Amino acid sequence: MTQQITLDSVEHAAATPEVVQPYAELGLREEEYLNIREILGRRPTQSELAMYSIMWSEHCSYKSSKVHLRQFAQKQPPSDRLLAGIGENAGVVRVSDTLAVTFKIESHNHPSFVEPHQGAATGVGGIVRDILAMGARPIAVMDPLRFGAPDHPDTRRVVTGVVAGISQYGNSLGLPNIGGEVVFDPCYQGNPLVNALCVGVLPVERLQRKAAAGVGNVVVLLGAKTGRDGIGGVSVLASATFDETSQQRRPSVQVGDPFTEKLLIEACLELYEANLVVGIQDLGGAGLTCALSETAAAAGTGMRIYLERVPLREPSMEPHEILASESQERMLLIVEPDKLETVLEVARKWGVLATALGEVTDTGRLVITWHGQTVVDVPPSSLADDGPVYNRPLQRPSDLALLEADRAETLPRPTTPEELRATVLRMAASPNLADKTWVTEQYDHYVMGNTVLAQPEDAGMLRLEDSGLGIALSCDGNGRYTRLDPYNGARLALAEAYRNVAVTGATPVAVTNCLNFGDPEDPAVMWQFAEAVRGLADGCAELGIPVTGGNVSFYNQTGSVAIHPTPIVGVLGVIDDVRTRVPMGFAESTDGHVVFLLGRTQLELSGGEWAWVTHGHLGGKPPAVDLAHERRLATLLSQARTRRLLSAAHDLSEGGLAQALTESTLRRGVGVRVSVPADLDAFTFLFSESTGRVLVSVPEERVAEFTALCDQHEVPHTRIGVVDASSGALTVEGQFTIPLDELRRAYSGTLPALFSGTTT
């Protein structure tokens, strides 16, 4: 005879206050647990405890970051484009009278270390649903990635799995992948970063809300069945530091199904078009718990849910498991009762399950029953909004002063032409600067037919309308700069993404971010976080573009060693006619065009790629950042684009001018001839990482007009050479010549050699 296990109902909980509950194992602190008991006036049931542990986890409650993130709203510059901002599933930006664009980055770091393929795949699926929940059709994805040392034995497992996972999910969904980053550094060995950005487009009036408004409206679960996917994933995976035992614990990871997601997208879009939903929320890392409490809290209403109605993959699932499940490809809809039948009909048409779970009430309580017994009875706002908020201690890392004093500008530098030539080749072949085609060729770039620019261009660009209206997107971050100076590191990431959008000729209009940091309970990490957020908020105010939303990922840490603080900043730009975009590469047709370097070059090597590649060095202060200059530069580039003055424009970043020349020549296999300006030495000219610089080419007959425009915008410009198609080489006059074939072998051989073929 099997023993009947008593269901932990509200009634049972009230009658058994003495039961010891595993709150600590679920990641709750004692004072948090006592707070829950106070809110409820009794001990929580098992289901309620699971819900609080999920919603009050760092991942969902932002309890450590909230006090800092407020600056994004407080310092937000005025924008008439912003239709929805921080706090919504994703920020929404108006791009024309009728169209809006929504975009956001999220992290899926921890799951992607445990199971790289599925972790990365479900990361894409998750961010796509965020965009879908705003009423938009997802139109592209991007993936900023960070991996451990390229030659470490475990890196290959993570890199190949993550890239395959992103391509499997994104390609199956039919979404182009238009950009991203791949960076290797030993600090990410046990904590790879898999950030995923998605962008979507919607008619302005189709914007959706998540509020469960309208008493009597029906709560509908749409999409896949609920199984035991990633149970406890949010509180265990996202909030616990990795240690030796985590490999053994083998938490249950989620597996996604992109084909179900595709049906879900089409079903939702049809529901929006027919005005059939009042509110909608995606089910992400915290499953039903998060969707139910957030929709109810947003509307200030209550909810009555019959949990046994949830379609299950495994019938033996218990209430708390159903509430915590992270099964993918699900959405929660709020539907008026008289439209329910039509909604179910649309779902049937697309072959997606739809189930009425309950209704919106005016009680202000989220009441969930399981076969007639109440297992949850809580105020939804206590889960969604009133979680703990911590003002955690901050302390400047003790090693920072030493690190700052150890400047890369003091390292021995190559001087002879032979040494400089060898350094250009060595840098081009280094894993962070090398050709990323091995990664990006696994992604679909042109599906849907609206991709105008994709990797390796500075920014991805998409056409939105036949008129030529389009958007450009770039995401950037530099963990080494941020390690040396978190405040300016964040501003440098912003400046870089902003400039990458500007070089295409688009006008930057909005910002999203994904803040990847170590353990927030470490005051040094928390200081880095606070400084980076302050830097990003100040930077956005200086550039006059708002932060529309973002994501925080803490606990990226192995033992006591945190990753470099890595804020990834995404910038969205608008371009009125994508046909006038400016490409990054020199072309046969631009032979003889004059090459200019915009911006000012100083000897700035600290935190840079040269110091790392040739000396394994990290120290000093990162390059200076001047956002007023960045703004002038962007205006100049946009106007020069409109007047068709530019035949190419390429941003200078890691690796400096040498790397920019490598990329611009190899893009179409067209050479260039440059000479070192009189006021610079060849090394500084080629390898300094001074920011705010752009390499451009201008037709000879437009040079006077272009330089006048530069003067008007107070952008320093230096004529450094000409596009030389017949040479087939990268030539620095008086120094060296590198045939493009030789340069390409160095640039393109690295990643395939590291990650292609069979394991040895």
Added chain:
Amino acid sequence: MARVVVDVMLKPEILDPQGEAIVNALPRLGVTGVSSVRVGKRIEIEFDGEPDLDQAREIADKLLANPVIEDFTVRVEQEESVQP
């Protein structure tokens, strides 16, 4: 004949999109009454000498299965089942 058979299946709690697709396709063939299909793989390993189950288990754990999301079983195939 020293043949070891390794069966690899997704763990029960892991979604199996392939199995779901088969379940959903069955009614179109007129098959009813099937509530679940799970798809796995079978690997046959021939040893030169005596079948080495421990070695087979190690092969399965390190190469054939992804232990994060899959379970496997290892068994020596009986003589009679080798001959059809």
